[in-house]
Amino acid sequence: MDIDTLTLDPAIVAALPVQDQVVAISKHGDTRWSTGYKISIEDEEDDHEFFIKILDREEAKELAEGEFESMTLMHQLIPEAIVPPIAWGMFKTDNSKAFYLTYFRDLDKEHPPNDILIRLISKIHHKESPTGKFGFHVPTFYGCRKVDNTWCETWEEFFSRELRSSISFAQAVLQHNEELEGLAKTLFDLVVPRLLRPLETGGRSIKPQLVFGDLWDENVQVDHRTRAAALFDPCCFYGHFEFDFQCMTSDRYSLNHNFVNVYKEQMGVSEPAEEFDDRVALYALVKSEMKRLIKKYPDGLQGLEAKTTL
Incomplete structure (x- = not known):
């Protein structure tokens, strides 16, 4: 599944906290049931990076909502270890697809002490x-x-x-x-x-x-x-x-x-x-x-x- 930087679904655009120029979208992470992307945005003051998970399967809506609700609760309890969730929703152009949006974080595959x-x-x-x-x-x-x-x-x-x-x-x-x-x-x-x-x-x-x-x-x-x-x-x-x-x-x-x-x-x-x-x-x-x-x-x-x- 590829995303054209010029054709981000309107629901995703509306959910982004920063409404400026999208300069890059790159694939980041993949599973059998979802595809992840890093979205880079520039404005006059700073650069912003977001992570979006696209779900294109029968239970897409429930998958996105379940992750959002779980991460929201986790962020309330241990905010120091949870990237804040931003939004979840359905595509406006294709109601069979859903998304989960959060901030991008560069991670290393090792666990803390x-x-x-x-x-x-x-x-x-x-x-x-x-x-x-x-x-x-x-x-x-x-x-x-x-x-x-x-x-x-x-x-x-x-x-x-x-x-x-x-x-x-x-x-x-x-x-x-x-x-x-x-x-x-x-x-x-x-x-x-x-x-x-x-x-x-x-x-x-x-x-x-x-x-x-x-x-x-x-x-x-x-x-x-x-x-x-x-x-x-x-x-x-x-x-x-x-x-x-x-x-x-x-x-x-x-x-x-x-x-x-x-x-x-x-x-x-x-x-x-x-x-x-x-x-x-x-x-x-x-x-x-x-x-x-x-x-x-x-x-x-x-x-x-x-x-x-x-």
Whole structure:
């Protein structure tokens, strides 16, 4: 998708904070579901740079709105690490396309020191749901997969719905995998209630807290000039804060179990604490971990009840 500097869509032009001469538009960043551009503008006093993400797919409107709402909330909580969102909208010349507009920031692919990142993430996690329920006020997207953020009462209900959506998405890509279908059924019957129900029963409870939703290496970088932390591309919802560690189970990422261990030491985890690693493995939804969890909890909740009576 190319953009001619002379034919920026009128909706984008109207959203730009500076209404002067556009001197350059260059491609910057690309995914399977969006295309990014750097827009350079000159006026009499200064040069201005903006970043725009163009979405040209069936759910373009919801993708743009979800990112704008997520980044707006993030900017309220950790403005030092979030580039302020400017606008989102639909093209006037083509109502199948949407855009998300913000300021341009030159970033380096490395994450900030653990102490700085933990401080930022803990600020996010301390934001409680305005409704007291799990969910979010608009749909958000994990990549190009839509997250159903309809409000619900329990984390088990919310996560089960999200997990079913994730598995359905994977099955569509795999053109239906029988092994995954069998694993999923056992996971829902035994492992999900066994690991998540104890969080909200037996005198325990968890508050729906804001999660970033897609916290991994590519979305946590540093400003090239200032070296300040920069977080972007969130998939926000109010859920169980431990969900944010689901991308950190592999050593191939620089944000991995080492960061998680430091977070645990400084901020703590939910009870039962001894099942933390298994909960994060469940959130990660890796087939090998699915098999391990099924083997470890073959009796589901009955196994927990038997353990309690010993």
